[in-house]
Amino acid sequence: GPNGVMKFALLGELLSWPGKIRAGIGAFLGHAPPPEGKEENIREWITRTLGEEVFLRCVDPFVSGVYAGNPETLSMISALPKINRIERISYSLDWNKFGAIFYGGLARQVELTKERKADPPEPEWVEFEYGNPGSFRKGLSTLPNAISEALGQPVGGPEKDSSKIRLSWKVTKVEKDGDIYVATFDTPNGEQRVRTKSVVCTAPAHALRGVFSSVLPQTSVLFDKVRKDINRVGIYHPPVAAVTVAYPKKSFKDVDLPNGFGNLQDLPGFGSLNPRTEGVRTLGTLWSSSLFPGRAPPDYNLLLNYIGGSRDPEIANLSEEEIITEVDKGCRQVLLKPDAPPPKVIGLKLWPTAIPQYEMGHTEILAELEEAEKTAPGLWICGNYRTGVAFPDCVTYGYEHAKIVQSYLESNKVAESRVAA
Ligand SMILES: Cc1cc2nc3c(=O)[nH]c(=O)nc-3n(C[C@H](O)[C@H](O)[C@H](O)COP(=O)(O)OP(=O)(O)OC[C@H]3O[C@@H](n4cnc5c(N)ncnc54)[C@H](O)[C@@H]3O)c2cc1C
CATH class of the missing domain: 3.90.660.20 (Protoporphyrinogen oxidase, mitochondrial; domain 2)
Known part of the structure; x- marks a missing residue:
């Protein structure tokens, strides 16, 4: 956790003595408050709270590792929301007037331990330590392969019409016919249409140009929104x-x-x-x-x-x-x-378009998308530009979102049967 990183930085040889002293002041005594009404980038936030050296030696490489990103354009509140929250927790402690970060980190750690105890791992799972990297014995494709098999399409076998998986189908358009969505796909066998009560789209933001222009034109914020201050159009996916x-x-x-x-x-x-x-x-x-x-x-x-x-x-x-x-x-x-x-x-x-960057103004883009989604029941535009880019965050979001879709479909069934009656 953040306090572990802090311990490493303060006790190890990563920082010079002036760097350690500056970090120690921010961690244990306090720091300048966040600027009012102004979003901070990662560099600004870390420099304000723990000093320039912690930024250069600890956080800058970490940001490269997770986002392959630029900490001067990445938004602190969007890209590192969990660390950003620690500052708010720090200030919420009555006696911690100057927001010393260490105590917020500690309070968050206690909260996290409670959350994990309340929702323990299933007994049949292999043992693991929270926060440690992991994979499957035969690599990450194990997960999508297992999902494919569960949905009737064993991987490597001939494509089955009865399966619920279609590979190499590229969505080009989603329209509406009454209450039904009609999704059009480019497929190896030509254009195909699917009629459905609900649509969850998890294609990358850069692939959505034109796809939802008739049912949810506001989706264009994902690839068209101009952010002059960081010189971006839409959500950036660097190579x-x-x-x-x-x-x-x-x-x-x-x-x-x-x-x-x-x-x-x-x-x-x-x-x-x-x-x-x-x-x-x-x-x-x-x-x-x-x-x-x-x-x-x-x-x-x-x-x-x-x-x-x-x-x-x-x-x-x-x-x-x-x-x-x-x-x-x-x-x-x-x-x-x-x-x-x-x-x-x-x-x-x-x-070529690897990881979506949660840059300055990302929160507004997502807020616009969420607001628009309310006008299109049964349609959700998700993906790693929304769920968090870390693989576990994507999986957790998918798992939780499936429950929302299920409850939508069930409540619709009730409504339909009422109409029929
Ligand atoms: C090089 C690299 C290294 C990474 N390393 C890590 C790591 O170590 N740890 C970690 O936690 N995370 C890592 N990530 C991040 C993580 O892998 C991704 O954020 C996550 O896999 C994204 O999942 P997703 O389902 O949202 O998107 P994707 O897995 O990108 O799935 C999107 C799918 O949409 C499909 N698609 C595109 N256009 C269309 C269309 N028009 N119609 C239909 N389908 C379409 C694509 O073919 C793709 O299959 C890494 C990412 C990259 C690129």
């Missing part, structure tokens, strides 16, 4: 490349990490994030072979690198060879000995 490479363990620097975790050759941790001030182009590297068993032979380390993002959109214009060269250079700057062999490249995927 990010994910590059998986492997090097022999013995080609890693033979140094013990100062935090006492162990030798770098064993990659004792979950990964590294690169502050932009360090001059490393790669945003961050997941130490995949340390995180997940069975991902590399015992004498190799497997690294998943992310490169690109809001502050480096040029990545989309590089060839695959050029991207690999940049990633290899970053690995050498941070982890490898100078004579390390070239990488074994296991995978490279450029996501």
Whole structure:
């Protein structure tokens, strides 16, 4: 949690002494209040509460890791709502007049522990620690594959007409015919129409141009809204490349990490994030072979690198060879000995429109969308620009939203049977 990060920053060697003192003042004594009536970006919020150095050394790399974003355009309240709330909790403590953040963090931790106790994990789930990274043994596709199978379409098998899944169907238009929605799709077998009582759309914001122009034209805020102050039109999805490479363990620097975790050759941790001030182009590297068993032979380390993002959109214009060269250079700057062999490249995927950015003005965009949605019962425009970008947030939102749709359909059934009677 945030207090864990604070402890790491205050006790470790991440910050200089002046940086530690400034962070300590913000954490334990207080800081300037938030500006009235003005949305803050992440850089402004962190600098005001904990100081410039915490921003540069701790938060800037974290923002690169989660959003591949620019902390000067990302909105604090939209992009990091849970941390932003800690300030409000801090000020809500009567005796904490100057909003010292530590006490808000502590109060939130107590609240969180209570929430988790009240809603414990199901007994059949595998053991896990909250906040730790996780995956499935055979990778994240396990989840969509299981959903597909449950809906009658085993993955890899021939497409079944009886299944409730359709692949490679691209929605182009949603219209209304009386109370019924009519969705038009481009499909491998030509144009197809589906008539339905409700629609939940989870396609990315950038794919929705024109789709809802007749039933919910206000959806255009997602791709048309101009925000001059940050020079954006619509929600920005910058490009990010994910590059998986492997090097022999013995080609890693033979140094013990100062935090006492162990030798770098064993990659004792979950990964590294690169502050932009360090001059490393790669945003961050997941130490995949340390995180997940069975991902590399015992004498190799497997690294998943992310490169690109809001502050480096040029990545989309590089060839695959050029991207690999940049990633290899970053690995050498941070982890490898100078004579390390070239990488074994296991995978490279450029996501041209990767992660939606929750930038300044995002709250207003979502408020406009939510207001408009009220005029179209049975239609929901969701997606990771609304649910939070973290995979668990997307899944949780989907799970909870399914209940809303179910209750809408059930209440409609009651209404229909009344009309019939
Ligand atoms: C490179 C990268 C690394 C990430 N790493 C992490 C991580 O380590 N941890 C984490 O928690 N999160 C991570 N995320 C974020 C997380 O993966 C996403 O936010 C999440 O998977 C989004 O889920 P979604 O269902 O909203 O969107 P998506 O999974 O993007 O699904 C949208 C679907 O809509 C489809 N679609 C597009 N247009 C149309 C159309 N016109 N009609 C019909 N369908 C359409 C697309 O084909 C796609 O299948 C990462 C994201 C990226 C890009």
